[in-house]
Each structure stands twice: as structure tokens, then as C-alpha cells.
Amino acid sequence: MGDGGTPVRTLLVWCPDWPVIAAEIVDGVPAVDPVAVLHANRVVACSEAARRDGVRRGLRKREAQSRCPQLTVVAYDPGRDARAFEPVVAAVEEVAVGVEVLRPGICALAARGPTRYFGGEEPAAERIVEHVAESCEVESQIGIADGVFAAGLAARAGRIVPPGQTPHFLADQPVEALGRPRLTDLLRRLGLRTLGDFAALPAGDVLARFGFDAALAHRLAAGRDHRPLAVRRPPPDLDATETYDEPLDRVDAAAFAARALAERLHDTLAGHGLACTRLGIEAVTADGQELHRVWRHDGLLTAAAIADRVRWQLDGWLSGTNRRPGGGGRLAPPRPTAGIIRLRLVPAGVLAQAGLQPGLWGETGAERERAHRALSRVQGILGPESVVTAVLGGGRAPADQARLVPWGDERLPARPLAPPWPGRLPPPAPAVVLPVPLPAAVHDSTGQLVGVTARLEVSAAPARLTVGTTAAVEIVGWTGPWPVDERWWAPAEARRAARFQVSLADGGALLLCLAAGQWTVEAIYD
Structure with a gap:
């Protein structure tokens, strides 16, 4: 761009x-x-x-x-x-x-x-x-x-x-062209079948509803550049260069040397809060021949990903030949005339590490498989419930939206995400959801307990919060109430509540709930 x-x-x-x-x-x-x-x-x-x-x-x-x-x-x-x-x-x-x-x-x-x-x-x-x-x-x-x-x-x-007709060309393409199966399935269920349908949605709504990756896909569907973040050319000191006394003429030796150089480049970028998106690989042979190639990647290049691309490129250079195999067939890669004595990795495109990150178990299948074996071994020792993962689902309260599923079981949410869930809190989500809400009290500036009427009118502005037996803390900002009226058709199970998001003078932020006249602290924000 x-x-x-x-x-x-x-x-x-x-x-x-x-x-x-x-x-x-x-x-x-x-x-x-x-x-x-x-x-x-x-x-x-x-x-x-x-x-x-x-x-x-x-x-x-x-x-x-x-x-x-x-x-x-x-x-x-x-x-x-x-x-x-x-x-x-x-x-x-x-x-x-x-x-x-x-x-x-x-x-x-x-x-x-x-x-x-x-x-x-x-x-x-x-x-x-x-x-x-x-x-x-x-x-x-x-x-x-x-x-x-x-x-x-x-x-x-x-x-x-x-030129200029790319949005029209993309408009008729199916949403499967995005290459994101989960997003494609969701868009299909919403009735959005082409990239033009998807691009017609407001960008802000796409980000709020579907997340960051979908926002990138929305830019693609609209015909805008595939990199929404400004990629800048890095300063020269981010390059990683190594000179070798003995020329590298074998793929295994070159790959071993390249891994150390890739880790050094990754550590240098990480120290500057940067990540590589486009990698230049430069090599110089013993007789002065210069080789150069650029690899591009949609996302972050981890140390392992950088090393893999350098290894693949060195393998392509060093395993080549200058003749056709067997006198015919396709031409094999040209082989350097001498071993490599200098290798240089150039982060030709970098961006700040914001919003993009690899998965918890890394980017390669081998890393995920290794993590799966380790967690399965823990389950074999301590039992299936010893290793659980959280599955996000529907619900109004933060505690209702997450379900803990034993590792290896089918990851199905407790409640479907599809309903609108009136009374659900807007983002951001709290960082910590308390397993047991803490009893609290909210008072106004005169010391009176704050309440909420049936018409959702607050009796007075919240001014001070007391949690348990701790000293009162001043409330410097608040929003709400977010009403919840659940199962009103079954009196024995009915529940009415009102939630508030408050910021405190000590820098903290909490999610409060008022139900049946009792205030509680349900969650904590960063």
C-alpha cells in the first residue's frame, strides 16, 4: 500500500x-x-x-x-x-x-x-x-x-x-475466497454469500461483531490492500548477518547455522516491539556470487517460521544443479558455484506487534502435537478433569459465557452464541471473573445505599464502594444499569438484576451487580 x-x-x-x-x-x-x-x-x-x-x-x-x-x-x-x-x-x-x-x-x-x-x-x-x-x-x-x-x-x-475495477471484480466472488472456513460458515448462515455482500457491512460493525481477523478479511473483500497496518522499512541495525570461516556447502550445516541467525533476528525485532512480515535472505559464496530472495508472510514470522524459510531457501540453492536431471525433464534449481561464506537476513517488512500473535501452542503442527501429548499425559495421571479449556458461548453475565471442557472433548458452548442476549454487557470483557461474587455495598455522596427502580432509574449517583470489611473506595466513574430479566415466565426461577461498570479512585475497575437488594462484585477489569 x-x-x-x-x-x-x-x-x-x-x-x-x-x-x-x-x-x-x-x-x-x-x-x-x-x-x-x-x-x-x-x-x-x-x-x-x-x-x-x-x-x-x-x-x-x-x-x-x-x-x-x-x-x-x-x-x-x-x-x-x-x-x-x-x-x-x-x-x-x-x-x-x-x-x-x-x-x-x-x-x-x-x-x-x-x-x-x-x-x-x-x-x-x-x-x-x-x-x-x-x-x-x-x-x-x-x-x-x-x-x-x-x-x-x-x-x-x-x-x-x-485499474480501479478490483472492487467490482471481487464483489461477485464467493466468501469462500477469503480462505477462512469458520468466518465463511458464519457469513453463509447470515445470508452473506459474496465478497460484495460482506464488503457492504460497516467496517466498525464487522470489527465489533466478528473480531480482528474478520476486520482484515473485510478489507480484502472491499478491494483494499491486504495489509491494513502500515508496514515500514526497518533501520539497518535490525539486519542479522553472519560470516563463516568454512564455506557452507551442505544443506544440514547451512540449516543449523541459519537457525541460530533466525533466532538472533527474531530476538532483535522482539526487543524493539516489532515483528517481521517479509523476510529477505541474502547469501554470498566463496567466489563472490550473490544470491537473494524475499519471502512474504500474512501474519507474524516467529523464530521457527523464519528458520524454516531460510532452511527451505538454502535447500533450494544448495541442492540445485546446472543441468537437467537425466538429460530431460524440468530444470532443477541452479546450484551456487561455491559454498556460502556470508548469510544475511533482512526484515524487509516489519510492523508493531499489536493485534497479531501466534496461537498458544505455536504455528506449526509439530508444536501443537507435542502440546497435545503432554496434556494427555497429565490427564492420564490426574484424571480427565485435570486439564480443561475454556469455550466461549452465549449468555448475559460474564460467568455464563465460558464453559470449561476437559482436554480432548468436543468443544461445544453451554449456550449458543446466536441469540441477541438482551442485557449482555458491551465490550471490553473483564479480565477476571470471580468464581464466587463478593458481597459489596454502593453508597451515594450522602451515605445512602444506591438502588434501582423498576423503571431502571438509579436512586442517586454511586459515590463510594465497600467490598466486605475493607475501607470504602471512591467511585470516579460509572455506567449502567444493564438490566437483566431472566425466566420471567417461571416465577420460581425468575431473576431480575442490574449491572454497573465502575472505575475507582485507586485505578481499579469492577463489574457490580444489584439483585434482590444486594450488591456484589462479579468481575474485575484490567
């Missing part, structure tokens, strides 16, 4: 079914046969022949094999995909500079340079597709649009979206 907020005209190169093509390049699995690449027992990519027999992404292995008995199953290997994609990126870079790898199989660059050089967007796209086919014998499709997200969708259709 430029300084004025206009999305950059982007040219995106997409190689369809890349995990399948990478398996053919590296392992010799014929891509013309029915082939499926599996991860966690589910299909993540398949060949055209497999699709003709009904194989689709997301199918379990057994279901895919039942649809296509001749199916060849290949294990998912991101390192293999990245290594095989390196010659494609190199081929694109021979035609246009400034290539960024989004993920193996997809790379992008600003369209302005090649467009001006080749005399238009269509000639530039044709030249890149032809050069990739000639150099690597790989089929590719080009999409050009305003912004990376729109260019990706355009590439799948082989389209060039005219």
Missing part, C-alpha cells in the same frame, strides 16, 4: 497444484496420473486426473482412495515444495525484478516495472508465462489486479483486472 492508501498494482504468478508438481520434480511422481498430497490424513492438493475421479481438497485419505482406487498418495513436504519452486522464482526474476515468494507455488511483484518495459500488462504476463514454461517446463497463470489478494483470485481465472 502506498502512502495514500492506494493498493499497489500487483502481478501474481500462480503454478496450479504445486505440491503435486513439486513431487514430480523432486520424487519423480508423474503429475499426469491421479496424485493426492496428504497432510494430517487430509488431501491438501491433487492432480487434474484425481479431480476428474472426484478427489477434492479436504477429503480424508480413505474417502479419496474410495473415489479413485488408482490414487497415488504423497506426503506433504513444505521443504520439498519450496526447493522445487526456486527455479521458477529465478525464471520470473530473469524477466522482472522485485519478486516476493508468498508461498511455494505463488510469487508476486509490482506490475509497474515489467508493464512499462514490455509495453503493457498483457504482454508482460505473456512474456513471464512463456519464460517460465521454457526455463522450467512448468505451467503457470498470471493475475494482475490492485493488491495481492485480488491478484491471487485473478490468477486462478487467468484474468487482468483493469
Whole structure:
């Protein structure tokens, strides 16, 4: 995104079914046969022949094999995909500079340079597709649009979206194009079936109702740049560089050295409150050859994620060759003429660590699996109820909205989120919900106990709060009441209450409840 907020005209190169093509390049699995690449027992990519027999992404292995008995199953290997994609990126870079790898199989660059050089967007796209086919014998499709997200969708259709027409192009796309299954399911149930329907919602309402990730998706649907936060170029001292006395000519040795350098870069950025979103990898060989590649990532690059991308890139460089394998087939990655003596990691795009963070168990499946085994072991020793996770559901009081579920059980909320729940508190949510509310008393400036009438009128402004036997604390701000009238149709179970949010002179903030004439403290805010 430029300084004025206009999305950059982007040219995106997409190689369809890349995990399948990478398996053919590296392992010799014929891509013309029915082939499926599996991860966690589910299909993540398949060949055209497999699709003709009904194989689709997301199918379990057994279901895919039942649809296509001749199916060849290949294990998912991101390192293999990245290594095989390196010659494609190199081929694109021979035609246009400034290539960024989004993920193996997809790379992008600003369209302005090649467009001006080749005399238009269509000639530039044709030249890149032809050069990739000639150099690597790989089929590719080009999409050009305003912004990376729109260019990706355009590439799948082989389209060039005219400047300024990106919102119109996106409006007819299904919400599944966002790549967020949970959000897509929710939007479908709300009757929002296209990106245009989603983009028509007010941005503030989307953030308040669906959260931060949905707000980012809303920007994509509206045709705005895929990075809503201002990415700035970091100062030079954030780079991480290492020089090696012995040239690195083996992948394992280079990967080991790269991990230490990746951790150093991550620690440096973390010390400045920054996170990397675009990583430049630069290497210099013993005879002076310079290698450079940029990796792009939607979200934060953790130390492990940085190390993985450096390892994949070094594997792509050091495992290459300058001849065709077996005298034919696709061209393998070009191999450096000597070992690497200097490695430099450049955070080409950084942003403040605000609102984006990895999951509790990390970003990789291995980390989550390790956490799952550890928690299951604790359950085996102490019992199923010893490890629980919170599931957010519907309800009016904060204590009603969370349900503790034993680890491994189905995570179903106690109450559905869908109802409007009149009387529910507005955000922000309290930081601590007390398991047992504390008895309290709220007095006005004259010392009289504050009450609430049937018409929800406060008898006087709250002035002082007393909790238990502690000394009274001055109330400097308050809002409410938030009324609750539950199960009024069943007198024996009926409950009427009014909640207040108050800020205190000592800097604290509490959630108070008045029910049956008794004040209690239900929760504490940060």
C-alpha cells in the first residue's frame, strides 16, 4: 500500500497444484496420473486426473482412495515444495525484478516495472508465462489486479483486472475466497454469500461483531490492500548477518547455522516491539556470487517460521544443479558455484506487534502435537478433569459465557452464541471473573445505599464502594444499569438484576451487580 492508501498494482504468478508438481520434480511422481498430497490424513492438493475421479481438497485419505482406487498418495513436504519452486522464482526474476515468494507455488511483484518495459500488462504476463514454461517446463497463470489478494483470485481465472475495477471484480466472488472456513460458515448462515455482500457491512460493525481477523478479511473483500497496518522499512541495525570461516556447502550445516541467525533476528525485532512480515535472505559464496530472495508472510514470522524459510531457501540453492536431471525433464534449481561464506537476513517488512500473535501452542503442527501429548499425559495421571479449556458461548453475565471442557472433548458452548442476549454487557470483557461474587455495598455522596427502580432509574449517583470489611473506595466513574430479566415466565426461577461498570479512585475497575437488594462484585477489569 502506498502512502495514500492506494493498493499497489500487483502481478501474481500462480503454478496450479504445486505440491503435486513439486513431487514430480523432486520424487519423480508423474503429475499426469491421479496424485493426492496428504497432510494430517487430509488431501491438501491433487492432480487434474484425481479431480476428474472426484478427489477434492479436504477429503480424508480413505474417502479419496474410495473415489479413485488408482490414487497415488504423497506426503506433504513444505521443504520439498519450496526447493522445487526456486527455479521458477529465478525464471520470473530473469524477466522482472522485485519478486516476493508468498508461498511455494505463488510469487508476486509490482506490475509497474515489467508493464512499462514490455509495453503493457498483457504482454508482460505473456512474456513471464512463456519464460517460465521454457526455463522450467512448468505451467503457470498470471493475475494482475490492485493488491495481492485480488491478484491471487485473478490468477486462478487467468484474468487482468483493469485499474480501479478490483472492487467490482471481487464483489461477485464467493466468501469462500477469503480462505477462512469458520468466518465463511458464519457469513453463509447470515445470508452473506459474496465478497460484495460482506464488503457492504460497516467496517466498525464487522470489527465489533466478528473480531480482528474478520476486520482484515473485510478489507480484502472491499478491494483494499491486504495489509491494513502500515508496514515500514526497518533501520539497518535490525539486519542479522553472519560470516563463516568454512564455506557452507551442505544443506544440514547451512540449516543449523541459519537457525541460530533466525533466532538472533527474531530476538532483535522482539526487543524493539516489532515483528517481521517479509523476510529477505541474502547469501554470498566463496567466489563472490550473490544470491537473494524475499519471502512474504500474512501474519507474524516467529523464530521457527523464519528458520524454516531460510532452511527451505538454502535447500533450494544448495541442492540445485546446472543441468537437467537425466538429460530431460524440468530444470532443477541452479546450484551456487561455491559454498556460502556470508548469510544475511533482512526484515524487509516489519510492523508493531499489536493485534497479531501466534496461537498458544505455536504455528506449526509439530508444536501443537507435542502440546497435545503432554496434556494427555497429565490427564492420564490426574484424571480427565485435570486439564480443561475454556469455550466461549452465549449468555448475559460474564460467568455464563465460558464453559470449561476437559482436554480432548468436543468443544461445544453451554449456550449458543446466536441469540441477541438482551442485557449482555458491551465490550471490553473483564479480565477476571470471580468464581464466587463478593458481597459489596454502593453508597451515594450522602451515605445512602444506591438502588434501582423498576423503571431502571438509579436512586442517586454511586459515590463510594465497600467490598466486605475493607475501607470504602471512591467511585470516579460509572455506567449502567444493564438490566437483566431472566425466566420471567417461571416465577420460581425468575431473576431480575442490574449491572454497573465502575472505575475507582485507586485505578481499579469492577463489574457490580444489584439483585434482590444486594450488591456484589462479579468481575474485575484490567
